[in-house]
Amino acid sequence: MTASYRNTFALSLLLVLSLTLPLLGQPEPAAVSGITSRQIEGHIRFLASDLLEGRDTASEGERLAGSYISNQLSRSGFEPAGDRGDDTTSWFQAFPMFSTTAQLEGCSFDLLQIKGGFQGGDAVQFQVNEDFFVSPRGLESGPNEGSVVFAGHGIVSKDHDIDDYAGIEVENCFVLIFDGNPAGIEVGEGRNRSRAFGMRSRREAAKERGARGLVVIHAPDAEASSFADQMGRSMRSFGRRSLSMGGGGSTTIPTIYLEDSARDQVASVAKLTAESEHGAVGGLTGTFNINIERKEVDAFNVVSLMKGSDPELANEVVVYSAHYDHIGVGSDGLIYNGADDNASGSSGLIEIGEAFGESPRPPRSILILHVSGEEKGLLGSRWFVDHIPLPEQMKIVADINLDMISRNDPTKIGITPSPKHDHWSSLNEAAAAACVKEGLEPTYDVDSYYGRTDSYNFAKVGIPAIFLFAGVHEDYHRTSDESDKVDFNKAATVSRVAFRLGWQVAWAKQPPERKPAEPSGEN
Incomplete structure (x- = not known):
């Protein structure tokens, strides 16, 4: 206990003894010993x-x-x-x-390059918990399809004068973003960290603009990928129910973490991450499938x-x-x-x-x-x-x-x-x-x-x-x-x-x- 808190404690005790103990004939709580x-x-x-x-x-x-x-x-x-x-x-x-339960079977994420550009083909299907990771909490069942648009780090922050969505349209699209933070930006630590840089805020920014989902990749020139936490959450989530309060449950858009090896299979994405140009990824379409079972329960x-x-x-x-x-x-x-x-x-x-x-x-x-x-x-x-x-x-x-x-x-x-x-x-x-x-x-x-x-x-x-x-x-x-x-x-x-x-x-x-x-x- 620091000197400041010791003083606070002593003062508090004096206050208790002098101010708060006048009671209504309070007996000694003998039962406390039990x-x-x-x-x-x-x-x-x-x-x-x-x-x-x-x-x-x-x-x-x-x-x-x-x-x-x-x-x-x-x-x-x-x-x-x-x-x-x-x-x-x-x-x-x-x-x-x-209560919602996501079924592992049938969960997939596909990328289709209309103009070609895949190494070895025009389409790639990625496997959940191998090529990509996703938390199913708050998601809706069914196929979800849209063009792919790159939006930098997907951050909107007035305090930092950042709007990665400026000049681009993402409605009904999958928004492709980098994880991590932009170089040279002070985001704070711990409780002082700006909320705009958290993944929840990035997902909400995409959802507010009508996006179908968020696809998160690791920039090739950054440090080693840190998707291990997302992988663990994803693997633990499938087959387990998640609970939300009442009603139909709050819904969100999927946040798909694409592994480095999967990212590098897509030539246009590899080129994009090297050049960091905002906007549509030419001819690239994403499709996300998931099956969610829902029911009402009481706690x-x-x-x-x-x-x-x-x-x-x-x-x-x-x-x-x-x-x-x-x-x-x-x-x-x-x-x-x-x-x-x-x-x-x-x-x-x-x-x-x-x-x-x-x-x-x-x-x-x-x-x-x-x-x-x-x-x-x-x-x-x-x-x-x-x-x-x-x-x-x-x-x-x-x-x-x-x-x-x-x-x-x-x-x-x-x-x-x-x-x-x-x-x-x-x-x-x-x-x-x-x-x-x-x-x-x-x-x-x-x-x-x-x-x-x-x-x-x-x-x-x-x-x-x-x-x-x-x-x-x-x-x-x-x-x-x-x-x-x-x-x-x-x-x-x-x-x-x-x-x-x-x-x-x-x-x-x-x-x-x-x-x-x-x-x-x-x-």
Whole structure:
């Protein structure tokens, strides 16, 4: 921890002790001692077992995990608070998904040179995952044909005075572009990197202009081709479903990465890449074929409520959130059990619920929210925030999110937002005090993950939110993220911190509030 953050931590603790501790007769949360490594271990080992097949969103494994979670919380005195029928309320809040599965068989990309120019013929058919790679996510079935037009790097950026589409027409065409970036252009690094230079922005620029697809090649005079990541994504994607939120699913155009050896088979393309001339590639036509199977499915959040004891404050709700989905089974049949990500946080919420069940009921209500769809883009928490299944008079005043809490340094826990962030709130001050009680050092170097977890959807609508996060590791999103690598003591300690934090919020005279960000300085 830098000197700046040590000072921030000390000041925060003083603020907590002097300002936020006046409470409504709050008893000491004795039940916090019941959140133990042994209890946490039992939940993690079940949720991360092969039986649940990786808890993929909208899968049978998700259903089994959700049933286990709701059963545990019902035993702790929580009530179902999901979808409401005429006479009943469910533990589950369904949200619509659209499932698409791309078939490897029949996926092809052909180039036809009307005027000749191929080495050894007038047409070449390229093989998927050998000559070219493509992610099928968001694509439509069927043949897709169009002339080929070269557009440099395919970049449009007002900030850099670049428009690779100036003076060319690409409607109903395949746009051929170089990967990498133009020479001599500063694009930034990491979070400061200009979005216009990312492949997503290049694809969108082509789509906005009516293109049929994007064909990405490597410039011959550039460094060795770096298509390995695209190849891996392509090979993993076929035969596996992808999920999008509701409706017909968002559609896009294909981005086809053409290998160097395939690129060099086309004489006109080889000439083009040498001369870098924008415009139509004389007489060259592309045809892309893919078969996509689509169907509608539902995924489920698990929503558990303990109503507060105060007639008025019970309408103020403290939310604990964690995603319980993971990424399921790979195309090779291997199971991604996600012990740390996020059986750890999900298990922590179960134990936090039990601790509340064994304690005097606080004035404010407690809602424990296990969301699905996090791995697909924070979809479950987005749906919850947009469709809160509570009576109108109930208002969420805080969200405490747990994700990946059981690995790395056992003496530290990452907290975001940091004091430098404009979403910093009094929750963070209270969290620092809770860390001290449990012997953990809070660190504030994980703001780059703030927008990648479910608390972000709460923060976007003005709800004070905090994310407790132990950090990534070499097993992140790998089949090796197994229970035997989990630090159960750390998971229990972080869960006790979260319980203390929510306990304080539930008993405080005033709900949490956003704070002005501290001026930038030494980090």
